[in-house]
Amino acid sequence: MTKAVFKIGGSILQELPKSFYQLLIDLKEKGICDPVIVHGGGPEINQALKQMNIESTFVDGLRVTTEEVLEVAQMVMSGTINKRIVGLFQGQNGKAIGLSGVDGRLLQAKPIHNGKLGLVGEITKVETAWIDMILKEGGIPVISPIAAGEGESRLNINGDTAAGAVAEALGCKLVLISNIPGVMETINQKEIIYHHLTKNDVEAMIASGVIYGGMIPKVRSALASLKGGVEESVILNGLEPDNILKYLDGEKVGTILREKEIAEHV
Numbered sequence: 001m002t003k004a005v006f007k008i009g010g011s012i013l014q015e016l017p018k019s020f021y022q023l024l025i026d027l028k029e030k031g032i033c034d035p036v037i038v039h040g041g042g043p044e045i046n047q048a049l050k051q052m053n054i055e056s057t058f059v060d061g062l063r064v065t066t067e068e069v070l071e072v073a074q075m076v077m078s079g080t081i082n083k084r085i086v087g088l089f090q091g092q093n094g095k096a097i098g099l100s101g102v103d104g105r106l107l108q109a110k111p112i113h114n115g116k117l118g119l120v121g122e123i124t125k126v127e128t129a130w131i132d133m134i135l136k137e138g139g140i141p142v143i144s145p146i147a148a149g150e151g152e153s154r155l156n157i158n159g160d161t162a163a164g165a166v167a168e169a170l171g172c173k174l175v176l177i178s179n180i181p182g183v184m185e186t187i188n189q190k191e192i193i194y195h196h197l198t199k200n201d202v203e204a205m206i207a208s209g210v211i212y213g214g215m216i217p218k219v220r221s222a223l224a225s226l227k228g229g230v231e232e233s234v235i236l237n238g239l240e241p242d243n244i245l246k247y248l249d250g251e252k253v254g255t256i257l258r259e260k261e262i263a264e265h266v
């Protein structure tokens with residue numbers, strides 16, 4: 001069965017209806033696609049850090065990560081959030097298996113920008129055999145984006161970056177579920193959604209500031225995952241799970257990202 005990576009953004013995590021999890025289970029049971037879940041958790045990490053009076057800052061959507069921040073990110077994502085998502089699948093009779101990138105060295109990483117952001121990593125390898133093993137047994141893997149660094153070290157990975165690397169390694173589609181209907185811009189006080197974007201469009205929109213913050217790693221990883229015959233990735237609003245079906249049916253929802261534009265979309 002065709003695999004598909006669904007990344008659940010922290011922005012939407014606590015609002016997703018049960019029907020979202022049921023839909024993913026249905027996709028698997030009907031043989032439409034085999035879902036692999038990667039999640040984020042930015043807002044809940046922020047909340048935990050605030051409660052502990054630990055400050056953190058972001059550079060281009062990536063959290064500068066000290067040892068202290070890493071421990072909190074791991075606690076929130078690999079503990080609370082990962083197991084909550086597993087529970088939500090199991091509540092709909094889905095067989096979900098939660099693991100972090102550290103388990104079995106599933107996600108291997110090295111410090112990004114020579115360690116300028118602290119313990120933030122970029123993925124160097126994905127041990128896809130663990131994912132395939134879970135899928136073979138009829139499970140839904142749920143992956144938290146903390147990666148194994150050198151030796152015993154661990155690194156904080158942006159959820160979109162982790163999801164992009166997993167999709168690239170599996171050679172499958174990446175569906176980014178977030179709290180917005182797609183990449184938007186306000187023109188003459190009117191909000192428009194871009195349904196199709198290419199690499200060049202995205203870089204221009206980052207340079208002009210139309211795309212900022214958490215949307216930067218999102219669009220960049222969506223494009224980076226386009227390898228090995230995978231033609232497009234998509235950003236969808238998770239509050240309307242039907243959007244996933246609509247997208248799979250070829251309807252115009254969310255923002256589709258491609259390396260280059262194709263004729264019928266111009």
Ligand SMILES: Nc1ncnc2c1ncn2[C@@H]1O[C@H](COP(=O)(O)OP(=O)(O)O)[C@@H](O)[C@H]1O
Pocket residue numbers: 008009010011012040041042159160177178179180182183184185210211212213214215216218
């Ligand atoms: N051009 C844009 N269109 C839509 N959202 C954008 C854009 N540029 C920046 N954003 C921001 O990116 C956010 C989504 O990224 P993020 O908060 O990291 O989501 P998630 O937690 O789902 O990964 C949006 O809520 C919005 O604030």
Ligand SMILES: CC(=O)N[C@@H](CCC(=O)OP(=O)(O)O)C(=O)O
Pocket residue numbers: 008009010011039040041042043045061062063065073120121145156157158159160214
């Ligand atoms: C390095 C880095 O930025 N890690 C992110 C991981 C969580 C994440 O990406 O959460 P969303 O998907 O909700 O944005 C962080 O610490 O916030």
